[in-house]
Amino acid sequence: MRSRLAAHPLGCVLALALALRLPLAIWGQDIVAPDEIIQYFGQAHRLVYGHGPVPWEFQVGMRSWLLPGLLAGPIWLVKALGGAPITGLILDKILLCLASLSLVGCAYGWGRMFHGARGGWIAGGLAALWPDLWLMAPHPLEESLSAYALVPACYFATRARQSEARAHSLAAGALLGLSFVLREQLAPAIALIGLMLCGRSPRRWALALAAAGLPVLLAGGLDWLTWGQPFRSFWLNIYLNAVLGVASGSFGGEPVSFYALHLLEDWLWAIIPIAWLARRGARRLPMLALAAMVILVEHNLLGHKELRFIFPAIALIVPLVGVGLAERPLSRKLVLALLSGLLLSPVTAYALLEDSSATSLYSALAARHPCLVAVGIVNSHFVPMTPLFTSTDFTSMQEAARADAIIAPEDTPIPPGFTRDRCVVRDRFFPGKHPLMICAWTRGQGWCGQAGPAPPPPGFVYPPAARGFIITGR
Incomplete structure (x- = not known):
C-alpha cells in the first residue's frame, strides 16, 4: 500500500478529494444560492426541454448563455438516451466535481514545487479535505467556476516565471481570460496576476494577452449570437449593478465587517493558524496572497455581499496555507487545531444537515x-x-x-x-x-x-x- 501511495501521490490526493465530493453530487440536497437553480440549471433545462420560467436576467440579456449552455450538454445527452431530467443534472454535478479538482491539483503542484513529494502530499491533501472547497464543488456558480480557472492561471504563471516556457504563458493567459469571462468582478485580481506574470517581458505580454483575448472574444461572440449584441452580458451587468445599483437595491447592503465575521463563523478557531500559515506561504507565493487580498478588499467595498462572492479568494488562500504547513515538520496540535475548526464549523454542518427532510x-x-x-x-x-x-x-x-x-x-x-x-x-x-x-x-x-x-x-x-x-x- 505504501509503495502504491508513493508511486501515485497525485492520483491518491485526487481520489481522496473525489471521495468527499461525489456523494454530494449524487445525493446532496443543499444549495449555495438560488442562482444555481434559477439562472443556470433552470435555463439549461429550458434549453433542452423547451419550457420553464425565465428570470428577468434572461429577459434583459444580462446573463451570458455560456454556463447554461455548458450545463445543457449532459442534460441533452441523458435525454437522448431516454433518461430522466434528474439524471442529467446529477451528471452535471459530477462533472462540476471533476472540474473542482483543478484546485487540489494546483495545491499539490505548489507543495511539490517548493517542498518535494512531502509538500505535495500536505498541500494537496489539505485542499482535498478543506470543506469550503468540497462543499462548493457540485454547484454551478460563477464564483466557483471562475476559481477553477483563476487558481490554475496562477499556477501556470508561477511556472512561467520559473521556466520561461511559452506554453506556460499561453496557458496562464487563456485561463485569466476565462476567469474574466466567468466572473468579470475578478478583473482587478486578474490584472494584478497578469502584471506579475508578464513583468517587463514583451514576449510574455504578447503571449498572455493573445491567449487571454481568445475566450473573451468567444464570449462576446456568444452574446452576439444569443442576444443580438456583442458583449451585452458584460456591459449590462456592470451598468445595472455597479452604476444603477440593482443588486444593492434588491438585496440590500452589508457592513464592511460582513466577510470578516462570516469567515470567523466558517473557520472558527482555525482562523488563527490559517492566517499564520498563509503568511508563511505568501513568502513563496506572493502572487496568490496579493490576488486574494485584492479580491477581499474589492468585495468589501461593494454594498451587496455574500460569502460565495469571495470563494475565489478562499481558493487562493488554501494552497498558501498548505505550502506554509509544509515548511516545517508537522505539528499534531497545529493540524488538529486547523482541521477541527474547519470540520466543526456551523457553516459546514448547516450545508450538510439543514432541511434535509424538507428538500x-x-x-x-x-x-x-x-x-x-x-x-x-x-x-x-x-x-x-x-x-x-x-x-x-x-x-x-x-x-x-x-x-x-x-x-x-x-x-x-x-x-x-x-x-x-x-x-x-x-x-x-x-x-x-x-x-x-x-x-x-x-x-x-x-x-x-x-x-x-x-x-x-x-x-x-x-x-x-x-x-x-x-x-x-x-
Missing part, C-alpha cells in the same frame, strides 16, 4: 412526476431548493397557479387545481419550539405532459432599472 420533497416529486418543470415556493422563509426543477418565488398567487407544483408550509393558501402530494416536518438545524410542516402540491403532469406549445413564462418582479432592457421575442 426530500423534491426527490419524491421527481420520482413520481418526471414531467414537472416549474416549482413555485410561495412562502419566502422556506428557502432550500434542490436542482431537480426550476424553482422561484412568483409575484402573486395568480402566477403561482401556473406552476407545475408548489412547495410551501402546510397552512399556505393554494390556488385551485392543485392536489396535495405529501408533507414532511421541516428538519431544521435550529428547529425551535414549533416544527414547520412543509407540503407539496402538484397540478396534472406538468407542462411537458401537455399537448401544444408551452405556456408563457410566469411573471416576475423586475427591478425598475432593468425594464428598459427587456428583450422581446426570445
Whole structure:
C-alpha cells in the first residue's frame, strides 16, 4: 500500500478529494444560492426541454448563455438516451466535481514545487479535505467556476516565471481570460496576476494577452449570437449593478465587517493558524496572497455581499496555507487545531444537515412526476431548493397557479387545481419550539405532459432599472 501511495501521490490526493465530493453530487440536497437553480440549471433545462420560467436576467440579456449552455450538454445527452431530467443534472454535478479538482491539483503542484513529494502530499491533501472547497464543488456558480480557472492561471504563471516556457504563458493567459469571462468582478485580481506574470517581458505580454483575448472574444461572440449584441452580458451587468445599483437595491447592503465575521463563523478557531500559515506561504507565493487580498478588499467595498462572492479568494488562500504547513515538520496540535475548526464549523454542518427532510420533497416529486418543470415556493422563509426543477418565488398567487407544483408550509393558501402530494416536518438545524410542516402540491403532469406549445413564462418582479432592457421575442 505504501509503495502504491508513493508511486501515485497525485492520483491518491485526487481520489481522496473525489471521495468527499461525489456523494454530494449524487445525493446532496443543499444549495449555495438560488442562482444555481434559477439562472443556470433552470435555463439549461429550458434549453433542452423547451419550457420553464425565465428570470428577468434572461429577459434583459444580462446573463451570458455560456454556463447554461455548458450545463445543457449532459442534460441533452441523458435525454437522448431516454433518461430522466434528474439524471442529467446529477451528471452535471459530477462533472462540476471533476472540474473542482483543478484546485487540489494546483495545491499539490505548489507543495511539490517548493517542498518535494512531502509538500505535495500536505498541500494537496489539505485542499482535498478543506470543506469550503468540497462543499462548493457540485454547484454551478460563477464564483466557483471562475476559481477553477483563476487558481490554475496562477499556477501556470508561477511556472512561467520559473521556466520561461511559452506554453506556460499561453496557458496562464487563456485561463485569466476565462476567469474574466466567468466572473468579470475578478478583473482587478486578474490584472494584478497578469502584471506579475508578464513583468517587463514583451514576449510574455504578447503571449498572455493573445491567449487571454481568445475566450473573451468567444464570449462576446456568444452574446452576439444569443442576444443580438456583442458583449451585452458584460456591459449590462456592470451598468445595472455597479452604476444603477440593482443588486444593492434588491438585496440590500452589508457592513464592511460582513466577510470578516462570516469567515470567523466558517473557520472558527482555525482562523488563527490559517492566517499564520498563509503568511508563511505568501513568502513563496506572493502572487496568490496579493490576488486574494485584492479580491477581499474589492468585495468589501461593494454594498451587496455574500460569502460565495469571495470563494475565489478562499481558493487562493488554501494552497498558501498548505505550502506554509509544509515548511516545517508537522505539528499534531497545529493540524488538529486547523482541521477541527474547519470540520466543526456551523457553516459546514448547516450545508450538510439543514432541511434535509424538507428538500426530500423534491426527490419524491421527481420520482413520481418526471414531467414537472416549474416549482413555485410561495412562502419566502422556506428557502432550500434542490436542482431537480426550476424553482422561484412568483409575484402573486395568480402566477403561482401556473406552476407545475408548489412547495410551501402546510397552512399556505393554494390556488385551485392543485392536489396535495405529501408533507414532511421541516428538519431544521435550529428547529425551535414549533416544527414547520412543509407540503407539496402538484397540478396534472406538468407542462411537458401537455399537448401544444408551452405556456408563457410566469411573471416576475423586475427591478425598475432593468425594464428598459427587456428583450422581446426570445
